[in-house]
Amino acid sequence: MTDRGASTFYVSVQAIGTAREPFLIDTGSSYTAINESLLAQLVDARQVEYLKDLEGTLADGSTQIVPLYNIKSLMVGERCLLSDVRAAVFPGKTRNILGLSALRPAAPFGFSFDPPRLTLSHCQTPQAGIAGSR
Structure with a gap:
């Protein structure tokens, strides 16, 4: 986990067929959120399934209809493989968010600031890493 200042913390996350990407840790987000770029990689790797559209409330209080997908598996850090993570998809290249849809099944979880650790x-x-990763 890395501290990027302004009280934001990121963890490295990877899915099969994708490169590692930083995800903002957000316990206030009901769902994990990914951007369209990562969704395209997951579709190419056949690692996602569309579930439904949902109305999401953003941090500023506005609402937006976004598609919800099930991601087959996500590697959080180097040692935590999570299966069947539900993720909302936001347009463009917005930052990826590790929300409660990923964190709740891994509970109990701990978060420390100094040193930064999830x-x-x-x-x-994980058996031998994520096969087929970029």
Whole structure:
């Protein structure tokens, strides 16, 4: 996990067929959120399934209809493999967010500031990394 200042913390996340990307840790977000660029990579790798459209409330209080997908698996950091993570998709190249749809199944989880660390309890153990990753 890295501290990027302004009280924002990011963790490295990777799905099969994609490159590692920083995800903002946001316990105030009900869903994990990804951008269209990452969705395209996941579609190419056949790692997502469309579920439905949902109305999302953004941090500024506005609402937006966004598609919700199920991501087959996400590797959070180096040792935590999460399966069946629901993720909302936002337009453009918005930042990716690790929200409660990923964090809740890994609970209990801990978050420390100094040093910056995210500890997840209920993770699958990766076998030999993520095969087919970029």
